[in-house]
Amino acid sequence: MSYCVECGKEGKTYDSLCAECFDKRHKLVRVPEAVDITLCAHCGAHQRGANWAHVDRPDAIRHALEGAVEVDTGAQLDVLDVKLREEDERNLAAELLIGLKVDDAEFRREKRTRIRIKQGVCDACSRQKGHYFEAVIQVRPPEGEVEEELVEKATEIVHQEVERMGPEVFISREESLHGGVDFYLGSRGAAKTITKRLQSRFSGEVTVSSTLQGRKGGRDVYRMTYLFRFPAYQAGSVLKIADEPFQVVSIGPPIVIADLATLQERTVPASTLKSARKADARTLMAIIVSRDEKEVQVMDPETMKTVTLLRPPGIAEDAEEMLVVRTAEGVYPSYLQSIN
Ligand SMILES: [Zn+2]
């Protein structure tokens, strides 16, 4: 049986001392008076050596404290509880409750320090501020047309996707031109993914081109341009074939259109759309006055007169409104009752 050289107590010893005497004799842990951390002024990323970690502030502080706490040889950092109190924008008082293990004995220490926050600019943000870009997404309306609403929707999607992809992906510049928008992106891969997303949402054509920018690390570096052009027709578009109004139900494949005068659907070849012309039509919401199985009476939103229309599919029994198509010739039911 061993005994403590300090108090003579018999039992397990640590460095010839009982746990109690060991606790009194050893500091076990040292914490500097202040711990400096550098956070990106723009996105809050935490500088770790040559790199930047995109973590939130509590994670950054914890990581810095774990690095700053010095533990005696033979002791192990077990628990680190941190209580923070903001003193001002750049300084936080930190109370640390530290649990340590030496062999099978557990010790606790309470320490105080101050977190000093320094500001920097991370690589992603400095590239962004420097108008850095690797790819351009060009969103364009159909040839010879104006489609402000579609361009706005596409812009929304581009912003959402960039947001979703995290702080490494950013738009360094955005320019409206030729009825569309150019987005300068910091990442080629992101630009490709976002363009694919636009195409799956709206159909349309994508043309990819690249220009050589130079060489980096022995490799050619290209700047990519993804030209996304909306298709001439979308689901919901109204067009005229032999002077009759049709609505595009699906741009397919297969392409499906509906005759607005009869509400009959039919599948047509792509050449039909190519030879059709776009009708001067607007899709509007109209109040339903009454309905039966085959017909609905609605208030023409333009003239406020009640008109009788064929009842399109998808009108619920308690629906109070429905979509109608207004052309120069009159009002038609919209075959599609939900249009994105
Ligand atoms: Zn002792």
Ligand SMILES: [Zn+2]
């Ligand atoms: Zn940043």
